Amino acid sequence: MSWMPTASRETIRSRAEQLAYLRGFFARRHVLEVETPVLGRHGASDPHLDSVAAMLSPANGIAGGQGWLQTSPEYHMKRLLARDGESIFQVFRAFRDGERGRRHNPEFSLLEWYRPGFDDHALMTEVGELVCQWLERNPPARVRYRDAFLEAAQLDPFRATDDSLREAAGRALDDAVLAGSLARDDCLDVLMSHVVEPALAGEGAVFVHDYPPSQAALARVSRVGSEPVAHRFELFVDGLELCNGYWELTDAAEQAERFDADNRQRRALAKTDMPADPELLAAMSSGLPDCAGVALGLDRLLMLKLGLPSIEQVLTFPAERA
Numbered sequence: 001m002s003w004m005p006t007a008s009r010e011t012i013r014s015r016a017e018q019l020a021y022l023r024g025f026f027a028r029r030h031v032l033e034v035e036t037p038v039l040g041r042h043g044a045s046d047p048h049l050d051s052v053a054a055m056l057s058p059a060n061g062i063a064g065g066q067g068w069l070q071t072s073p074e075y076h077m078k079r080l081l082a083r084d085g086e087s088i089f090q091v092f093r094a095f096r097d098g099e100r101g102r103r104h105n106p107e108f109s110l111l112e113w114y115r116p117g118f119d120d121h122a123l124m125t126e127v128g129e130l131v132c133q134w135l136e137r138n139p140p141a142r143v144r145y146r147d148a149f150l151e152a153a154q155l156d157p158f159r160a161t162d163d164s165l166r167e168a169a170g171r172a173l174d175d176a177v178l179a180g181s182l183a184r185d186d187c188l189d190v191l192m193s194h195v196v197e198p199a200l201a202g203e204g205a206v207f208v209h210d211y212p213p214s215q216a217a218l219a220r221v222s223r224v225g226s227e228p229v230a231h232r233f234e235l236f237v238d239g240l241e242l243c244n245g246y247w248e249l250t251d252a253a254e255q256a257e258r259f260d261a262d263n264r265q266r267r268a269l270a271k272t273d274m275p276a277d278p279e280l281l282a283a284m285s286s287g288l289p290d291c292a293g294v295a296l297g298l299d300r301l302l303m304l305k306l307g308l309p310s311i312e313q314v315l316t317f318p319a320e321r322a
Contacts, residue, residue, distance in 0.1 A: 005316045011306060012316065018134070018302055019091065022111060025130055031087040031113060036076035038093055042277035043068030045262035046217065047269055048189075050097040052106070069095035072295050073112050074218070075280045078248075081114055081291060082283035089113035091298070102310050103240070106319050109298040116289040120219075120231040120247040123292035124207050127235055127243060131296070132205055135304055140205035140235060148208050152199035153191050158212055158227055165191070185214050201239030209233035218255075219246035235296075237304055245294030252284035 007015070023033065043051030052069040070076075073092045080088060092110045099106055115123055128140045149157040155168055165187035170179035172194035179187065200206050209232070213221045216230035223229075231247035249255055259276035266273060302314045312318040 002321055004321075006312050006318055006321060007314055007316045011302070011308075011314055014306060015302060015314070018298065018305070021134055022089075022091065022130070022298075025133075026089050026113070029087075029126075031089050031115075034077065034080060034088045034090050036070075036073045036080070036090065036092070038070055038095075039067050040070050040076065041067060042075065042279075043274050044071040045259050045266070045274040045276065046071075047262055047265040047271065050099075050271070051274070052095045052097045071096050072110055074293070074295070075277050077112060077114060077293075078280060078288060079283040081116070082286050082288045085116055085289045087113070087115050100319055103300065105299070105311055105315055107322070108311075108315075110295050111298050112293065112295045114248070114291050114293040116291040118247075118292040120209060120233055120245065120292055123245055123247075123294055124209065124233055124235075127245065127294055127296070128205070128207070131235065131237070131242065131301065134301070135205075135237070137205050137237070140207050140237075141203065142207045142209060144210045145208055145212065145229075146210065148196050148200070149191065152196045155191075157188055157191075162187075168195075185212075188212070188215070197236065197239050197241070200236045203236075205235065205237045207233050207235050216249075216258075217244075217246065218249055218258075220249045220251075240300055240304065241297075242300055242304075243294050243296035245292065247292045248288070250284060250288040250290060252281050255284055256281055 026033065039054055049071050051071055054067040054069055055065055056067050058065055072094050073090050077088060077090060090112050092112055093107060094110045095107050097106060115126070124142065132139055146156060146158055149155060153168060155164060162184050165184060166179045166182060169182060169187040169190040170176035172190055173179055182190065210224060210229040211232045213228050213230050216232060219230045219232040221228050221230050233245045235242045256276060263273045299311050299314050303311060306314065308314060
């Protein structure tokens, strides 16, 4: 019966318990809960994310009638940070077009928070406490991105040639022709999802950190040891990716350059340009505090808590029933 909710009554109760736990966790740490728009005038520029368009009349205040359902609350939360400089969190309904599968739904729940004065390692500690206390797991291990690749794929993601990465991606995909058309970072993404993540599945909770600079997204880059790395981390629990966190970039000029680079890549992929958000850049220019931030998938976290294999089992109405 397609009208019926997918999530069981017990699962819906577990969702309520999850939200109560999260709010208690942050209340004890004096982190303020905030709300930001689900519909915004600008969408994410990340070439690997597709925002959901919302066409409105100019009377609604959206220039040209174009708006976007937000892929995360990041841009608006950073505008709050720039004004107030206060630790904040949000439980947010996010939207990403074209994402549906065992671990994906176009509409999903994110927990996002920002901590002024934290770097990526300090925030990893807090993420580990929040997640593993609720899951009743041991604290996460930490492994550098490079070391994870050396262990699982027997190659150095920082120094391997493009050809060797394409060859490895071809083996992982069992499709050398497709792999031959991939850019370097696309090969790394293939190897992460097909080789590294399965290797992490038996390791419990693991942070992967210190990504290549080309995969910095909105993280700052600095030299760690002999090479520059992006201060970005992801948490995997039983091989399932839960979160993506950064020691945040605060330089508005560098952010503008990254927006431009994103759109060059979007055009190469035949995707729509996403104009840079001038309000975010203005906020960063005014002085975004030194901070770390993270977005964590609440639906996936609930899947782990309840031992469920598919995201639709924790959603009241997944895309097919919405």
